[in-house]
Amino acid sequence: MxxxxxxxxxxxxxxxxxxxxxxxxxxxxxxxxxxxxxxxLIGDLKTLADSKLTAIGKDIKAILLDQKDARSSVIDTSIPAGNVDSAACKADLCCVWKWISYEMTAKFNGTSGRCTKLARGAVRLGFHDAAVWSTSTSYGGADGSILLTDEFSRSDNNGLDAISNQMKTWYTKYKPYGVSMADLIQMGANIATVVCPLGPRIRSFVGRKDNAKAGPTGLLPAETDSADAIIKLFAAKTIDAHDLVALVGAHTTSQQHFVNTSRDGDPQDTTPGIWDVAFYPQTQKNPPPRVLKFRSDIKLSQDSRTVGEWNEFSGSNGQDHWNEDYAKAYTRLSLLGVNNINDLKECTKVLPAARNSFVSEDQKVLDMWLQGQFNQLNDMVDNAIMLTGLT
Incomplete structure (x- = not known):
């Protein structure tokens, strides 16, 4: 050092x-x-000796300690061993997840090639289930409680109705095959992330336990919060300022519906549905008129504890740097409140392949929309529908 x-x-x-x-x-x-x-370290990894760790436990520990990449290109392109209820499929832990991945990928990928509103909702749902935890609480975290209790009714979760209904449908279908809501939510977030063009392919683990108790309140950030409040809130989740900057970058894909209802559907940068780094420099500058910058993001982009990393992600090598850091930060987030990390299994192989390059074929129309024209396209952009030929 x-x-x-x-x-x-x-x-x-x-x-x-x-x-x-x-x-x-x-x-x-x-x-x-x-x-x-x-x-x-978090969960059971805080107390387990290295000699007691499984291979997965060792890998997760290394990721949490920033010693190992949380991304993986390992992929199984073969056809599933059998239908989800077949003996062959039941003999392979990840077989059911392959069927789930097929369904999620179809829902998350729009005709434009950008990721859909459901995909972006899946990422947010993963955040909201896992982040309801802190070092001072004895429960909460990535335990599925957001959809298994009345936790979902909290105003923090406004705008998540569509993905929540879809997730409940998948849960009803796949619960008989041993799928927990906690895993379904976090796998959904990771599949959605890689379906979004340029998104990282994050190592994905299963085996979390569901909790029928609603998580603690007051543990999610608000759009009006100060940078100091948000940094302290995430520090209590073992997430430092550097990783916080990586996590908020997920706003690059989003379109808001409740922060400012008079601007329903406005994006947070010029590339909604694309997992790029345009969000970082545009939060600091003057983007096109339809872009709505969250006040909390502006504050984080200016704070001395976060501006350095913010600028790094805005730089020439920002995309790979951000993807690497986001994957590690989200792995940590997705394991908050999980006390059997050492027993988890890996099913990363079922995720679709990453798309490391992407060009929107309808960029001309999208640019006009970003300048404030064609309000009637709001829902189409939100659902990642191809806009070519509409002018």
């Missing part, structure tokens, strides 16, 4: 051309090492 710290302190003024990039990488490595030193 000392060598990194020494190099990171060297000024770059007057340096040889190209050295600025080198020093930037050194500073980033030093910052990463410093963060790793402060990472906290």
């Amino acid at each position: 000392a060598s990194f710290a020494l190099l990171a302190s060297i000024p770059i003024c007057g340096a040889h051309p190209g050295m600025a990039d080198t020093f930037a990488e050194v500073r980033r490595a030093a910052a990463k090492e410093a963060r790793a030193d402060s990472k906290q």
Whole structure:
């Protein structure tokens, strides 16, 4: 750590051309090492000795400590062993999840190639189930309670009706095959993320236990919150300011419906339904008129504890950097309140392949919509429907 710290302190003024990039990488490595030193373990991993860890437990521990990438390209492209109720399918833990992945992918992918309102809702639902937890609570977290109790009726969850109804339908269908609501929600969030163009393919684990008790209140951020309040709120979830910046980047795909009802359907950057980094620089600047910037995001983009990473994600290598950091941060979030992490199993192989490049074929019409024209297209954009040929 000392060598990194020494190099990171060297000024770059007057340096040889190209050295600025080198020093930037050194500073980033030093910052990463410093963060790793402060990472906290969660759940049963806090107390289990390394000798007691399963292979999955070791991998998750390494991800939580920022020592291992949370992304994976491992994919099973074969046809499922059999129908979901067949003996062959029941013999493979991930077979049922492959059938679920097929259904989710179809619902989450729009005709434009962008991800749909249901996909974006699935990501938000994953956040809202898992984030109702803190180090001072003895329950809550990624336990399915958002859809198994009256927790869903809280105003925090406005706008999640469509994905919640769909998730309940899937739960009714697949619960007989051992699928928990907690896993269904988090698998849905990860499948939705990779279905969104440019999104990371996050390692996905199953085996969470459901909880029929509603989670604690007051643990989700509000759009009006200060940066300080949000940073402290997430710190109590073992999520530091760096990872918080990565997590809020999910707003790059979104279109709001309740923050400002007079602007129903307005996006948070110019690329709704695409998992890119346009959100970061546009939150700091003046995007087209239809883009609605959340006040909490603006505050985070300016705070001294978060602006550095915000600018990193806005940079030339921002996409891969963000995807890497988001995958780790979301893995942590998706395991909050889970006390059997060491017993989880991995079914990442059922996720669809990542799309590492994407061009919207209807960009011309989309740009006109972003300038405030064609309000009648709001629902079509929200549902990721191809707009080509409408002018």
